[in-house]
Amino acid sequence: MSPVDLRSDTVTRPTPAMKTAMFAAPLGDDVLGDDPTVLALEARIAAETGQQAALFTPSGTMANQIAIALHTRPGDEVLMADTAHPYHYEAGGAAMISGVQTRLLPTTNGQMSAEAVALGVRKPDVHHAPASLLCVEDTSNKGGGTVHDDALLAALVAAAKANNLATHLDGARAYNAAVAAGELLANRVGRFDTVSICFSKGLGAPVGSALCGSHELIARGRRVRKMLGGGMRQAGLLAAAALHALDHHVERLADDHKRARTLAMGLMVEGYTVRTPQTNLVYVDVPKAAQAQDFLATHGVLAFATGPSQMRLVTHLDVDDAGIERTLVAFRAWRSVASQ
Numbered sequence: 001m002s003p004v005d006l007r008s009d010t011v012t013r014p015t016p017a018m019k020t021a022m023f024a025a026p027l028g029d030d031v032l033g034d035d036p037t038v039l040a041l042e043a044r045i046a047a048e049t050g051q052q053a054a055l056f057t058p059s060g061t062m063a064n065q066i067a068i069a070l071h072t073r074p075g076d077e078v079l080m081a082d083t084a085h086p087y088h089y090e091a092g093g094a095a096m097i098s099g100v101q102t103r104l105l106p107t108t109n110g111q112m113s114a115e116a117v118a119l120g121v122r123k124p125d126v127h128h129a130p131a132s133l134l135c136v137e138d139t140s141n142k143g144g145g146t147v148h149d150d151a152l153l154a155a156l157v158a159a160a161k162a163n164n165l166a167t168h169l170d171g172a173r174a175y176n177a178a179v180a181a182g183e184l185l186a187n188r189v190g191r192f193d194t195v196s197i198c199f200s201k202g203l204g205a206p207v208g209s210a211l212c213g214s215h216e217l218i219a220r221g222r223r224v225r226k227m228l229g230g231g232m233r234q235a236g237l238l239a240a241a242a243l244h245a246l247d248h249h250v251e252r253l254a255d256d257h258k259r260a261r262t263l264a265m266g267l268m269v270e271g272y273t274v275r276t277p278q279t280n281l282v283y284v285d286v287p288k289a290a291q292a293q294d295f296l297a298t299h300g301v302l303a304f305a306t307g308p309s310q311m312r313l314v315t316h317l318d319v320d321d322a323g324i325e326r327t328l329v330a331f332r333a334w335r336s337v338a339s340q
């Protein structure tokens with residue numbers, strides 16, 4: 001029996017129907033601008049995010065890094081949450097690629113306040129790096145898969161604009177947020193100057209993200225993507241998977257959220273302390289998390305320790321109800337081993 005893989009929502013394999021769509025896709029050369037499937041995906045995701053244009057990228061990291069490059073100049077400062085993905089997990093790319101420094105703002109559950117943004121922008125002064133960009137992440141990954149209130153998103157953008165900052169939304173899981181909030185994606189994310197969306201997380205495509213924004217920004221972003229080596233030729237094969245995901249895998253994100261809640265409740269019954277999940281990420285306090293990770297793996301459950309006594313479990317397309325049950329059984333076993 002294959003393990004229940006809760007390490008990330010990036011681990012999903014393309015479904016048979018998705019593979020069929022990929023092989024049927026009309027292809028061209030996307031660097032030359034004539035892959036019809038990529039063009040269709042870019043038009044579709046631009047419309048769904050309420051932006052003018054979009055750029056298909058190999059990863060969410062590249063989409064975020066292109067956004068940072070577009071909105072800043074070397075020597076600038078970028079404001080973001082102290083939990084933000086570009087700071088923790090993008091290999092120092094903002095410093096290397098754009099030559100900017102990062103200013104981390106305090107958060108509650110991965111969410112900044114508008115006041116923190118206003119306070120975080122330092123006055124023009126010869127000593128200071130000028131702030132030029134605010135990055136927001138929704139849902140917040142390290143924050144626990146939390147969903148920003150629409151009013152908070154509006155307040156963050158307003159605070160940024162009042163201080164002449166451009167705004168970028170890291171929307172790797174923005175569809176999870178929209179589904180959980182019961183709101184239209186475009187209404188939530190259309191207010192940002194740029195938005196990155198991942199197709200290879202909860203949506204279940206094998207590869208690919210998009211950066212969405214104005215015609216002018218995306219035209220410039222296309223050159224940055226080329227510079228970073230992100231120009232892909234018959235990329236329609238991958239864009240077809242993303243289009244299939246948009247057609248078939250958006251509403252079902254609610255199933256992942258439901259399973260995350262079932263998992264969290266089951267873990268609480270087993271005596272674990274768990275943060276009630278808002279979407280598909282479950283953070284649980286686990287004694288000796290590194291050893292627990294190994295123990296669980298030998299019991300058919302894969303998950304990452306995210307701290308000395310914390311693990312993250314992620315529900316997705318390839319985790320069913322039986323997988324949640326098996327996970328609870330394995331955690332029950334770990335509890336009795338760890339308490340000896």
Ligand SMILES: Cc1ncc(COP(=O)(O)O)c(C=O)c1O
Binds near residue numbers: 060062141170173209
């Ligand atoms: C919030 C967030 N942003 C960006 C990324 C980067 O995506 P990728 O792995 O496609 O580079 C991730 C990846 O997990 C993420 O969780």
